[in-house]
Amino acid sequence: MDVTQVMRRAEDLIGAASNRYRITVQVANRAKRRRFEDFDSMDDPSMKPVMRAIIEMSDELTQPEIIGE
Secondary structure: HHHHHHHHHHHHHHOOOOOHHHHHHHHHHHHHHHHHOOOOOOOOOOOOOOOHHHHHHHHHOOHHHHOOO
């Protein structure tokens, strides 16, 4: 995954969110949760949990409950 693509996805997430702080906390919480879930499996050690969370959440933009209530 290219860093510029991850940055673009992060900008899309922030742009779609009604609250920048809230989306940042959601990304951080998901990254933390994924880090502990994937600790034993180590699927892709080169991809950081935050990058993975941004990619997952940007893929889920069609689900409004991810972005906000």
